[in-house]
Amino acid sequence: MNEEKLNLIINHAKRYGFIYKSSEIYNGIKGVYDYGPYGVEMKNNIKEYWWNYMVRYRENIVGIDTSILMNKKVWIASGHKKKFNEYFIKIKNKIYDIKKFIFLVFKHIDYKKKYRYIYNKILLLYKNKKFKLILKKLKLIIKYKKLLYLKNIKIKKINLMFNTKINSFYKDKYTYLRPETAQGIFINFKNIINSTKMKIPFGIAQIGKSFRNEIITKEFIFRTKEFEQMEMQFFIYPGEEKKWFKYWINSRLSWHYFFNLGSNNYKIKKHTNLSHYTTYATDIEFKFLNKYKELEGIHFRKNFDIKSHIKYSKKKIMIYNSKIKKKYIPYIIETSLGLDRVFYSLLCKSLINENNRIFLKLPYFISPIKVAILPLIKKDKKIIKISKYIYNNLKYKFNVIYDDKSSIGKRYHYQDSIGTPFCITIDKYSLINKTVTIRYRDNMKQIRYEIDLLYFFFKKEFDISYFFKREI
Numbered sequence: 483m484n485e486e487k488l489n490l491i492i493n494h495a496k497r498y499g500f501i502y503k504s505s506e507i508y509n510g511i512k513g514v515y516d517y518g519p520y521g522v523e524m525k526n527n528i529k530e531y532w533w534n535y536m537v538r539y540r541e542n543i544v545g546i547d548t549s550i551l552m553n554k555k556v557w558i559a560s561g562h563k564k565k566f567n568e569y570f571i572k573i574k575n576k577i578y579d580i581k582k583f584i585f586l587v588f589k590h591i592d593y594k595k596k597y598r599y600i601y602n603k604i605l606l607l608y609k610n611k612k613f614k615l616i617l618k619k620l621k622l623i624i625k626y627k628k629l630l631y632l633k634n635i636k637i638k639k640i641n642l643m644f645n646t647k648i649n650s651f652y653k654d655k656y657t658y659l660r661p662e663t664a665q666g667i668f669i670n671f672k673n674i675i676n677s678t679k680m681k682i683p684f685g686i687a688q689i690g691k692s693f694r695n696e697i698i699t700k701e702f703i704f705r706t707k708e709f710e711q712m713e714m715q716f717f718i719y720p721g722e723e724k725k726w727f728k729y730w731i732n733s734r735l736s737w738h739y740f741f742n743l744g745s746n747n748y749k750i751k752k753h754t755n756l757s758h759y760t761t762y763a764t765d766i767e768f769k770f771l772n773k774y775k776e777l778e779g780i781h782f783r784k785n786f787d788i789k790s791h792i793k794y795s796k797k798k799i800m801i802y803n804s805k806i807k808k809k810y811i812p813y814i815i816e817t818s819l820g821l822d823r824v825f826y827s828l829l830c831k832s833l834i835n836e837n838n839r840i841f842l843k844l845p846y847f848i849s850p851i852k853v854a855i856l857p858l859i860k861k862d863k864k865i866i867k868i869s870k871y872i873y874n875n876l877k878y879k880f881n882v883i884y885d886d887k888s889s890i891g892k893r894y895h896y897q898d899s900i901g902t903p904f905c906i907t908i909d910k911y912s913l914i915n916k917t918v919t920i921r922y923r924d925n926m927k928q929i930r931y932e933i934d935l936l937y938f939f940f941k942k943e944f945d946i947s948y949f950f951k952r953e954i
């Protein structure tokens with residue numbers, strides 16, 4: 483069922499120009515995707531929604547756009563070089579990550595009763611990232627319980643950063659493709675302080691590509707090697723972390739809820755499996771197909787990153803607090819969201835099949851195309867003239883499309899499939915009474931509307947400023 487729905491989504495995304503497999507004509511490349519004409523529009527709408535909410539409408543957050551390539555010392559200081567690793571286990575021709583491997587080993591023994599204690603202990607070790615110890619214990623169990631099937635295993639520790647070579651006439655140098663956008667923010671923290679009027683507490687936000695050399699990519703665009711992140715680092719006074727942590731969890735949840743995908747599809751999960759830079763962390767999980775999985779991370783990074791960059795760069799990037807006349811390193815609350823995962827969450831819940839009618843019930847403000855202008859009689863020059871007039875008037879205000887190809891049924895079907903909320907049809911009555919038909923995507927209701935008032939009609943339909951005013 484799940485597999486079926488996933489295939490439906492993948493096929494729909496390809497057929498209607500949202501997402502294609504990268505390098506498909508060469509049999510593709512695992513875990514990498516391209517966004518098509520409607521995919522890129524939809525992505526831009528998500529970005530705009532995030533940027534407006536996180537940056538544009540707030541006085542205490544500024545944006546930044548940092549480079550993907552950075553001095554490799556950044557990744558030594560950030561801890562990624564040493565600790566951004568994962569263990570993988572190869573059994574015959576299958577590769578498992580540690581969690582899957584634990585389940586596999588315990589599947590073969592009576593862990594629900596006799597070995598429950600050991601099982602729980604191993605899970606605890608997993609939560610604490612004691613991977614080496616886990617592997618040692620699992621190997622012992624395999625030996626002791628004579629689990630022949632699991633005897634010949636190969637274990638590999640892999641750093642998830644992509645290496646990249648920087649050419650030189652003399653000696654080539656190396657760096658990494660960034661595995662998170664956050665570090666570009668930290669290393670520019672002092673630049674922002676010096677070049678803007680921001681004062682603690684304030685945030686720096688960024689949208690950009692990140693790269694992780696994931697061995698096990700899965701579930702379409704859920705886990706890929708190249709993806710986009712929308713991250714915001716909020717710098718605060720030490721001691722105020724609880725207040726801000728709570729604030730950002732609630733604020734981010736409101737942002738997600740506004741997609742109207744069902745608030746019961748979101749869950750807050752406290753992180754026990756902490757990454758090397760976090761002190762405490764919470765995930766906003768989403769029920770993608772039938773399982774809750776991480777959508778966004780809210781992390782309290784304490785002063786780990788800035789402290790580490792001070793140590794490695796030997797630069798003074800501390801803040802002076804005039805009240806207490808002391809220098810200090812601010813604490814950081816991070817909100818880190820995968821753009822592709824938001825995209826996927828929208829696809830999972832919006833692809834509707836109602837009485838054999840397939841349509842993409844995207845929130846209006848996310849739909850790639852807002853209005854389709856469809857002249858009913860292609861050969862009638864007067865109808866074409868009015869249709870073009872409407873198109874030319876609306877195109878500077880909303881993303882609209884003009885389509886006079888194929889039957890009206892097929893045109894409606896195409897617009898439904900790409901999630902266009904409204905279709906306008908222009909017919910011979912349009913010449914007489916200057917009205918057109920507006921068709922609603924979700925219930926196919928049709929109304930007659932005056933051509934001169936179309937702009938105001940759509941302006942109202944697509945306006946989400948009330949949400950920002952309520953939330954910020």
Ligand code: ATP
Binds near residue numbers: 706709777818822
């Ligand atoms: P996961 O546990 O799913 O690997 P993570 O805890 O490593 O995620 P973070 O490092 O906190 O993820 O990254 C922040 C966000 O970036 C995640 O919540 C997710 O939305 C997104 N993200 C992380 N890795 C990937 C990936 N390989 N593909 C797509 N999105 C990703």
